Amino acid sequence: MSDPYTLTYPYDAPPANGTIQEVAPGVYWLQMPLPMSLKYINLYLLEDDDGWTVIDTGIRGDETRELWQTIADDCLQGKPITRIVCTHMHPDHTGQAGYLFETWRAPLYMSFREYYQARNMFTMMSGPNWQMTEYFQRTGLTFDFQGRIQNRKSDFQPQQQDRPIPPSFIRLTDGDTFRASGQDWQILTGSGHSPEHVCLYSPDLRILISGDQILPIITSNVSVFPSEPEGNPMVGWLASHERFKQLLPNDILVLPAHNLPFYGVQERLQQLIDHHEDRMLIIEENCVEPSTAVDLLPHLFNRKLEDHTRFMAVGECIAHIHCLMGRGRLERILDNEVYHYRSIDPSLLKRAHPKGHKPLADTPEVT
Numbered sequence: 001m002s003d004p005y006t007l008t009y010p011y012d013a014p015p016a017n018g019t020i021q022e023v024a025p026g027v028y029w030l031q032m033p034l035p036m037s038l039k040y041i042n043l044y045l046l047e048d049d050d051g052w053t054v055i056d057t058g059i060r061g062d063e064t065r066e067l068w069q070t071i072a073d074d075c076l077q078g079k080p081i082t083r084i085v086c087t088h089m090h091p092d093h094t095g096q097a098g099y100l101f102e103t104w105r106a107p108l109y110m111s112f113r114e115y116y117q118a119r120n121m122f123t124m125m126s127g128p129n130w131q132m133t134e135y136f137q138r139t140g141l142t143f144d145f146q147g148r149i150q151n152r153k154s155d156f157q158p159q160q161q162d163r164p165i166p167p168s169f170i171r172l173t174d175g176d177t178f179r180a181s182g183q184d185w186q187i188l189t190g191s192g193h194s195p196e197h198v199c200l201y202s203p204d205l206r207i208l209i210s211g212d213q214i215l216p217i218i219t220s221n222v223s224v225f226p227s228e229p230e231g232n233p234m235v236g237w238l239a240s241h242e243r244f245k246q247l248l249p250n251d252i253l254v255l256p257a258h259n260l261p262f263y264g265v266q267e268r269l270q271q272l273i274d275h276h277e278d279r280m281l282i283i284e285e286n287c288v289e290p291s292t293a294v295d296l297l298p299h300l301f302n303r304k305l306e307d308h309t310r311f312m313a314v315g316e317c318i319a320h321i322h323c324l325m326g327r328g329r330l331e332r333i334l335d336n337e338v339y340h341y342r343s344i345d346p347s348l349l350k351r352a353h354p355k356g357h358k359p360l361a362d363t364p365e366v367t
C-alpha cells in the first residue's frame with residue numbers, strides 16, 4: 001500500500017554551521033546546534049535593503065552566540081540585524097533573543113502570550129510546590145521527580161553570560177501583515193505546542209515559516225504541565241491543524257524549525273491529526289479497565305523512556321487524556337492519590353486506525 005502521507009524534501013542537508021543558504025529571493029536558511037537529541041534548529045533570515053530580520057535565535061550559550069558572530073561577519077554583507085522574530089517561547093527559539101536585542105538594538109517581535117510565557121518560564125521552573133508534587137503523584141510516577149525538577153531547573157537557569165529575554169517587545173497577532181524581504185508575510189498563529197505560536201506565510205513566495213507548529217518528521221510535544229494541571233492543549237492543537245488545512249495550499253514550501261524544508265503541508269497536517277486521533281484510540285482501548293497515565297506510556301511510546309523524556313511523555317499522555325475527557329469518552333477516578341482513567345462506553349470502540357498509518361517519531365522534548 002502506498003503511503004498517503006508522502007512528503008518531498010528539496011534539500012538533502014542543512015547548511016553548515018556559520019553559513020546561510022538562500023531558499024527563495026531574500027529568504028535564507030541557517031542552522032544552529034542543540035544539545036538535546038534534536039541536534040539542531042533551523043533559523044531563517046529575511047533580507048531588506050536596510051538590514052536583516054532574524055526568525056528565531058537558537059539556544060543560549062557560547063557556541064550559538066559565537067556562531068551568530070560568524071554569521072554577522074561573513075554572511076550579512078555589512079548590514080545590521082534590524083528585527084528579531086521569535087515564533088514561540090521555547091528556549092531553543094528565544095535563547096539568543098536578548099543577546100541580539102542588545103547587540104544590534106533590534107526590537108523583538110512576538111505574540112503576546114508567547115512573550116509573557118517566555119518571561120514566566122524561569123518562575124514556572126522555580127522548584128517543587130505542593131501542586132506540582134500532587135500533579136506528578138496523580139499520574140502514577142514514582143521516580144524522584146522532585147530531584148529531577150531541581151536538575152531541570154538548573155538546565156533552564158540563565159548563566160551569567162546569558163542575557164535574559166528582552167524587556168520589551170512588539171506584538172504580533174493573527175491576521176497581521178509583516179513586511180520583510182520585499183514581501184507581505186501573513187501572521188498565522190496556532191496553539192497546542194505553545195500558547196500562541198507564530199508562523200509567517202508569504203502567498204507570493206509560496207513559503208510558510210512554520211517554527212514548531214508544523215514539523216515534517218518528528219511530532220511537536222503537546223503536553224499538560226503542572227503549571228496548568230487541568231489544561232487541554234490537544235483541542236487547540238487539532239483545531240489549529242484543521243484551520244491551517246483550510247488556509248494553506250499544498251504546493252507551498254514549508255520551512256520548519258527542525259528536520260528539513262518540505263513540500264506536502266496538507267498531507268502532513270492530516271497525518272498529524274490522524275496520529276493524535278490514533279493515540280487517543282489506543283488510550284481508550286487500554287482504559288476499558290481503569291489505567292493510570294503511567295500505565296498507558298508503553299502503549300503510546302515504543303521506546304524506553306527515562307528521566308526527562310519520561311517526564312515529558314507523561315505530560316503528552318495527559319494532553320490526549322484531557323481531550324478524551326472533554327469529548328465525554330473517558331472518566332477520571334481519584335484512587336489512593338492517583339488518577340485512574342476509564343472508558344465511558346467501551347462498546348463504541350472499534351479499530352479505526354487510518355489506512356497506511358505508521359507510528360510517527362514521537363519526540364517528547366521541549367522543542
Ligand SMILES: [Zn+2]
Nearest residue numbers: 090212366367
Ligand atoms: Zn517548541
